[in-house]
Amino acid sequence: MYKILLVLFLSSVVFAELIDGVAVTVKGSPITLHEIKEQMESANISADQAKDILVRKKLEELEIKERKIDVSSSEVYDDIKQTAERNNMSVSQFYEVVRNRNGLTSAQLKDKIKEKLMSQKLYGAIAYSSVSKPSEQEIKEYYELHKSEFVHPGAFDVVIYMSASPDRLKEKIDNPMFYAPDIQTNEQHIEYEKVAPELASLLSNTSVNTFSQIVPNGQGGYMSFYIKAKEDVKEAGIESVKNQIISTIMGSKREMVLGEFFERMKLSANIKVLRMPE
The missing domain is CATH 3.10.50.40 (Chitinase A; domain 3)
Known part of the structure; x- marks a missing residue:
């Protein structure tokens, strides 16, 4: 009897500690106080801002699972190889630079690249049919409004x-x-x-x-x-920066579509704020 009571007591303590560590739930999936504090420190932002970022990330994770989106190890390696080549490095040199600058092992880097690629696939699935290529007029207007950004030595x-x-x-x-x-x-x-x-x-x-x-x-x-x-100091002509402008405009449109999508998701996601860091 004593052993049974002890087991029940320890189980209740562990369960209580788990619940005490949860700050927010999104469709029943937890975001912990520790995660919020980490986000606050790394981005130097408020608790509410950190919570919003983590809720958006959690919604993305849940949507990726819902859509059964996955990324293969060969896709991860190809992304790493292309990044290394763009920076005139071998893959091993790239791993070394990342380890020295960010303290990430090759396995940790691969995990982050996989996360990034899965998010990109999700974004593409959500926004692909909703984002149109900017017109010549849109490109010209953007160039005129942001000329100072296209000045270089x-x-x-x-x-x-x-x-x-x-x-x-x-x-x-x-x-x-x-x-x-x-x-x-x-x-x-x-x-x-x-x-x-x-x-x-x-x-x-x-x-x-x-x-x-x-x-x-x-x-x-x-x-x-x-x-x-x-x-x-020279001003770049519109033709030399046209692709850059198109990419920027489409990126803004895509983020607007994604923002609206996840705002709609929030309304039906059963998000519960249990407690926040003091």
């Missing part, structure tokens, strides 16, 4: 620092007077229109007299650009 005077080790480059960036014979340097004049968009963006977003972030050089090593000067 014509060229860059840089010193390229290269090393087989990202740690050695980091030492050099942190202390420019640091003597490192194994770090190669090369001064170049780089024209904006003649380099890949990723590199053009990296150089544009790096201030004069500072180093860029460390990136792979495509040859098994690493490099960082010291920006000496930026020349001839």
